[in-house]
Amino acid sequence: MSEINEILKKVTASIEEATGKFNAKAEDALKEAQKSGRLSEETKAAVDKMASEFNALREAEKTLKAAIGELEQHVAQMPLANAKHIVETVGQQVISAEALKTFSASVEGGKRVSIPVNAALISSGVAEGVVEPQRLPGIDTTPKQRLFIRDLIAPGRTSSPAIFWVQQTGFTNKAAVVPENTQKPYSDIAFATKITPVTTVAHMFKASKQILDDFAQLQSTVDAEMRYGLKYVEEQEILFGDGTGVHLHGIVPQASAFSAEFRVEQQNGIDDLRLAMLQAQLARFPASGHVLHFIDWAKIELTKDTLGRYILA
DSSP: OHHHHHHHHHHHHHHHHHHHHHHHHHHHHHHHHHHHSSOOHHHHHHHHHHHHHHHHHHHHHHHHHHHHHHHHHHHHHSGGGGOSSOOOOHHHHHHHOHHHHHHHHSOOTTOOOOOOOOOOOOOTTSOTTSSOOOOOSSOOOOOOOOOOTGGGSOOOOOSSSEEEEEEEEEEEOOOOOOOTTSOOOOOEEEEEEEEEEOOOOOOOOOOOHHHHHHOHHHHHHHHHHHHHHHHHHHHHHHHHOBOSTTOOBOHHHHSOOOOOSSOOTTOOHHHHHHHHHHHHHHTTOOOOOOOOOHHHHHHHHTOBOTTSOBTTO
16 A cells, blocks of 8 residues: 555656646747747657656556555455454564553562463354454355356246147158159158156245345355255256156266277277267267266376377377
C-alpha cells in the first residue's frame, strides 16, 4: 500500500512538472506561430512528444488511483480490519508491558518482574466461550469428482412422465441388380414400439430460513453441493444404470463386451482403445469418445517404448 502511494506521489509530481513544461512549450509555439505564421517541424515534434508523455502520465495516475481504491476496499473487508483485538507476539507483549518500563527506569538488585503473556490456544478441548475464536472466511468443502459424461450426450426436453418411441429391430436387405421385366425383390424392415419412463433424480437438505438468510455463502454452497449430487448420480445412471425399477438403462450394461478382432504385438492400453474403436466401427456405431478410469488413463500416459521414451510425449 505504501509503495503504491509513493509511486502515485512521484507520478503526480511528474505530471505537475510536465504540465509546467508543456504550458511553457505551448506558449513558445504560439509565439512562433504568430511571428512566422507557421510552426517548424522541430517544434511540432517536441510538442507532440510532450503531449504523449503528459497523456501517458495522466493514464498512469488514473490507474494507480483506481488500484488504491480497490486495495482500500479489500483491506476494509478483511477480518483483521474489523477485529477488536490484535494478537501480539510474546516479544511485543513484553516490550509494551508497563511493568517492564517501570523496572527499566529504576533498576534494583535482586528484583524480579512478572509480565502476563497471552498465547493463542490451538486445542479442541477448550470449552466454548473461553477464548474468542478467529473467523476464517469461506467454507472448506469436500473434494469433488470431475463430471463430464452429461456434456457428451445431446440433451432433450419433455413435459411427459414417459417417452414413446419407435425402434428399428431388424432390416433384411434384398436389394440386387434386377434384369429388365423381372420382379424386384422385397426387403424387410421390422420395428418395435418402446416406452421409457422419465426418471427423477432428486434429494433435499434441511436448513432453517434464518441460517440461509444470514449466511449467504452457506446458501450458495448448499446449492452447489445439491447440484453436484444430482449430476454425480445422473452420470452414474447414464453409465451404469441397470434399467430395473426407476433406474436408467445405462451405456455399460447395454454395451457388448470388448472383443479384439486380432492381437497386436506388445499390446498395451493404446492398442486396446484403438481395437475398441474398431469393434464399434464394425458394429456400425463409430465411437466419438472414450470413458476411462483415471488409473487406466495414467497407465496410457506413462507408456514407454523400448528406449524408455514416452509414447504420448
